[in-house]
Amino acid sequence: MARIRAVDRRLFLLIEIAARRLSRDADQRLRAEAGVSASQAAVLFLLLRRGERRMGAIGDVLALGAPAVTGLVSRMEEAGLVTRRRDARDRRGALVALSEAGRRAAERADTVLRAFNAELDERLGDEAADTLYDALTRLASDASDPVG
Amino acid sequence: MARIRAVDRRLFLLIEIAARRLSRDADQRLRAEAGVSASQAAVLFLLLRRGERRMGAIGDVLALGAPAVTGLVSRMEEAGLVTRRRDARDRRGALVALSEAGRRAAERADTVLRAFNAELDERLGDEAADTLYDALTRLASDASDPVG
């Protein structure tokens, strides 16, 4: 606690520190138990729930810039987790879809992250977890795009 | 909102998304108005408040691994923001201190981040900001090190 207070009252710095700790932990578990990174897991979940998506749509949901999505999807394609093909209707676009291996990895990752999230909820308590969730949702929705 | 809900109920993914948006925003402002990155600003604040620190201590406070601190401090040293010297009492250690330019940059960065944080507080409201702050502090304190 004392350590955290050191650079505190800078909500933004605190979020960075918390995110770093959690990401490192989650990433280790995901790699060990599902064979994917945390960033890759996020893409897998999106594709699992919503089906085939374009690069730009992935970036919109995950708040990633276009170059980040290109790199992430390329590595996942090499790993055999997703397939990438031209969008026939708009040949500028690239459609990303889960491979069968990707679907299996997504389900394993889902189990891991479900457990991880349950631990967080327990550490925080239901009420604080809900408040945190709402506050982050508001922060995550772009301030310059109130429609979200 | 709808976009966020898409990959949601994974508190950890939500924190990553929120942290990414805020970091990008804060980083741009800090670079424009103080000439430093967000990561560098965090180190500057620490040194400004607590004075000369060792590499390991910086990593502890900011939740960074040793290699990350080495790289960050090296770039800051090249930029003239900090000085690095051997610890005379324990020659394994390296002591990092603010340079005069670093002190000025730290103060400019402080102004920027104070304004940024005030905006966040305003967007969230006082009560939610306090709750968020407490919840993140608990998450940021290492679960495997309850003493914090």
Add this chain to the structure above:
DNA sequence: CCCGATTCCTTCGGGTGTGAAAGAGTTTTC
């Protein structure tokens, strides 16, 4: 129809993070 503007993705250069391993210095153990 065609040229300019726009959109979508990729490439490029660079900052920031990780785990693993190595090097240097200190402490402990015998």
Add this chain to the structure above:
DNA sequence: GAAAACTCTTTCACACCCGAAGGAATCGGG
């Protein structure tokens, strides 16, 4: 006091993110 164990930092290889710039496809006004 020397060897072993430990601590602190650095180096290495790589993942991941950004802004800026470039190339391909579409769209829109003339």
